[in-house]
Amino acid sequence: MHHIRNILRLSFEAHLSNRAIASSIGVSHSTVKDILERFQFSGLSWPLPDSLDAQALEAALYVKPIGRPSDKPEPDYLYVHKELRRKGVTLQLLWAEYREQYPKGYQYSQFCVRYRQWAKTTDRSLRQTHIAGEKCFVDYAGLTLEIVDPETGEIKPGHLFVAVLGASNFTFAEVHPAQDLASFVGGHVRAFAFFGGVPALLVPDNLKAAVTEANRYESLLNQTYQEMANHYGAAILPTRPRKPKDKAKVEVAVQIAERWILAVLRNRTFFSIAEANTAVHELLERLNDHPFQKLEGTRRSLFAITDQRALKALPKEPYEFALWHRARVYTDCHIEYKRSFYSVPHRLVRQEVDVRITERIVTVFHKHVEVARHSRSRVPGERKTTIEHLPKAHQKHLEWTPDRLIAWGRSLGPNTGMLVERILDAKPHPEMGYRSCLGLLSLSKRYPTDRLEAAVERALNLHAPTYRSVRSILDKGLDRIPLTIEAEEVTPLQHANIRGSQYYARHVVH
Structure with missing residues (x-):
């Protein structure tokens, strides 16, 4: 067993794993494990004293079993086994308590050897010593x-x-x-x-x-x-x-x-x-x-x-279940989760973020730092937007609301107010019509109010209630031309392949 000292040196000084030590010395890893365990229970410590030669070291680790001396009381091994499960309790402490009770009892090394021999007679699961609360x-x-x-x-x-x-x-x-x-x-x-x-x-x-x-x-x-x-x-x-x-x-x-x-x-x-x-x-x-x-x-x-x-004390509040999701920030400064959208700071556009989702809250993290928090949406298409997350130009855009846009349209005239309402009503979500309404606002700055009202009236009568129609009418000056819509008399088209209403009248199924 000349390699015992080398195994101890590689473990305590080089801090190598059992397998690395086994590979280095040329023994099995189970042999390394056995020697380290025996050293743990031997009462020795590293570094070894210079006076301890190889023979004495082997004798300390491989104590030969001896019969029970009549003058040495046997420890209560079941008690030892149960006490080892308590946090902070060691064989050294239990041996010291044993020697206080029996001053002429076993030395520490024999105490450990005999306990290990007893433990082998119990169930395999009981031979594993588990520390309390661990x-x-x-x-x-x-x-x-x-x-x-x-x-x-x-x-x-x-x-x-x-x-x-x-x-x-x-x-x-x-x-x-x-x-x-x-x-x-x-x-x-x-x-x-x-x-x-x-x-x-x-x-x-x-x-x-x-x-x-x-x-x-x-x-x-x-x-x-x-x-x-x-x-x-x-x-x-x-x-x-x-x-x-x-x-x-x-x-x-x-x-x-x-x-x-x-x-x-x-x-x-x-x-x-x-x-x-x-x-x-x-x-x-x-x-x-x-x-x-x-x-x-x-x-x-x-x-x-x-x-x-x-056991450690329970926290004040139990853990609230949360899912984690990886998302990329869209160019509109929002991320998507289950068809709902949540804003994040515009500096993170096109970057990946971590999203934590609970029943009530959606929290966004970038490099483990929280950057946004929103109430969770259950409505597909809904947008949860914090204005400060957007560029300043976009922030001005969000200062508008449907009521404010309609009030502005009506201040220019009844036709413009009606067109704003129709634009907003035609969209699944009013926000989707904001750009068109703001386009009308820009036209009001380029053209007089009476021309804008006339252009909007023409667009409404032509069933083209859009910003593009109004802009086209103004650009071409059509708002200055009186609007006359006359019903044209439609002459039925005569053709051999057209059956006409009389044909269907004769083939009505009763």
Whole structure:
């Protein structure tokens, strides 16, 4: 074992990963991991003392098992295992307490070795030491409930969301209509309320609602999910792809939930998600109060002495679900979301921005800085515009309103007022007619009022109520020519292929 000191040096001084150390020295990464774990429990520290040679170092890490001496009392390993789940509690502290009670008890290295040997005899999940308040594992069960639509009779699946705390196995579960982002994030919010606090780490599987791009080293998280975690002050640590050991805790919790909840409800018919959740919550209480098989107490009692004390406090307000959208700013200084338009500062024209959408508010960010905020529109085509976002020339344009335009038209004459009303009424949205009305305003500055009134009257009589018609009439001086519209007598066209009204009169179907 001549490579022990090199492994320790590369780990503590070069800060290399286990795999990098293994590759450098030519051993397996599991060997590196084992040596580092043994060093952790040996009571030694880095740098090693000069007096410690290779043989003594190996002896300190690979203590040979010995029989139980009659004069050395055995520690309460179950108590040690449970206490290690509490935040800040270490084997060093527990050994010190053990030696206070039994001054002639085991040395620290033997204490650690014997505890590890005991831990190997318990369940695999119990051998993982989870610190209180540290981790919450989340996932969906593979099995589903059947939810029957009472109106159509259609059967839809109800998906069981499960969240379990690492130290106590205290479990939360509820039924969702789908494994979508809104359900997934909402499940976290209600789980935190159920726990009465927030864990330090969230450990989801690589489902699409949590991870947009799975990667062994650095997964790309969904922006809404990340924002929710930030709101509660929690970090997200997705499980690594194809690494079942990372999610062993939640897989066991899901399996237990399937047996204690889904299997019990398999023959019941539910007609709504709310009805299903009422039944699930009743069974969840039974699960959390059921005694452990190999540990003392229940999930609830263990939660009370471990996780509950270590969880971070809930924020004053729960997280409000929000979607994120990437948009490009149009040349009119607006972005589009679901056929509604929202203004942003004109300096961002043609640039991409991030848009956060809640039930009530649309917020626009550029390079993580908020640049605009609007109430959310539910009307297709509606424009939410803040005047200060537009160039100064456009700001003057928005100072006009339909009432003001009509009043201005009427001040020039009844015909101009009528034309302004018709222009505005002809558009799906009055704003779309503003340019035409402002065009009339420009004509009033170039031509006398009586000529504009005459031109508008002519355009109305010709059924051409547009700015272009009025401008053409004025440019050509047609407003000075009296307007006479006489009904011309129309002579029916005679042709062999034209049947005439008599033909249809003879072929009326009664």
